[in-house]
Amino acid sequence: MANQHVVIVTNLKAELQEYLSALKYDKLFILTDTNTREKCYPLLKDIPLIQQGEVISIEAGDTGKDITQLSAIWRVLSEKGASRHSLLINLGGGMVTDMGGFAGATFKRGIPTINIPTTLMASVDAAVGGKTGINFNGLKNEIGAFYPPVCVFIDCMFLRTLDRDNLLSGYAEMLKHALLSSPEDYASVIAFDPGGAVDYARLHRMVAQSVAIKERIVEEDPRELGIRKALNLGHTIGHAMESLSFKRGHPLLHGHAVAAGIVCELYLSYKQCGFPADKLTQVAYYIKEQYPPFFFDCSEYDALYELMTHDKKNESGIINFTLLADTGKVRINQSVDKALIFESLDFYRESFGI
């Protein structure tokens, strides 16, 4: 899999114009959703080469990351004469970069794509690392491909327009990267207050560090055969909570579910791999202070467990966790007793006083 090129920029217009001028392509397409069409595209539209592009706009929201909208993208590409030498820019959050990436991976067996993430979640996670896909048959990212964009441009100017909930959602992935990386990265992320008056210059530097952590892991294992599984920390239980919230009709933001999953999975790490108790307490307290609680009681433990058994990362029916022995000390492919998983759900509820 070819390496992607990730650039953190402070002047997106100038850098994008320069990059596009040096690139060979016959036609340019820009994929937006209804939100980024209105709020983000106008920030780029006076770039001369962008003005020559064809804008494709799809409905915003993860529920629209489906075959119907994907086929609408394919149709525009086809009807407007896109060739294998055309370029598709995905301007948006994770839904746009995932689905646009997959449209790029599949149209005429693959056309080059560029991601310009506009949310924190997409900047530090979805737009980086080459995972693309759509939801199918009620399952998230059920159909997809590893297909890295030729370049990812990350400009934190977009983050200034995000509301607190969306900023916190992306920040959970930054906390995850820091826990996977080192005591120093962890100390810097846990000392930052994304829910208060945000220091954007500092956040910008931290985004660059967070992306570099993810890039290092993806470079080592682009197809998730081994160490890339580390990036699932917090996601096994987090995804189960996200699915439960979806079934209830009140979907959690992905990163809020991941934050709750991190609390549970660090508890498992403490019990099973010797993760330090003081760091567990510190992370649980931090998440309780920053994130809204996810309410559930013990009558729902079995339902959550059942959802965990459907996790894509499981092998031979065994729930597959990524745990930590300490910050930076990753243990992949961990199986955990059901009783201990239930104990971790108790720990979450006790930490939040639920």
Ligand code: GLY
């Ligand atoms: N979002 C996890 C990964 O890219 O592997």
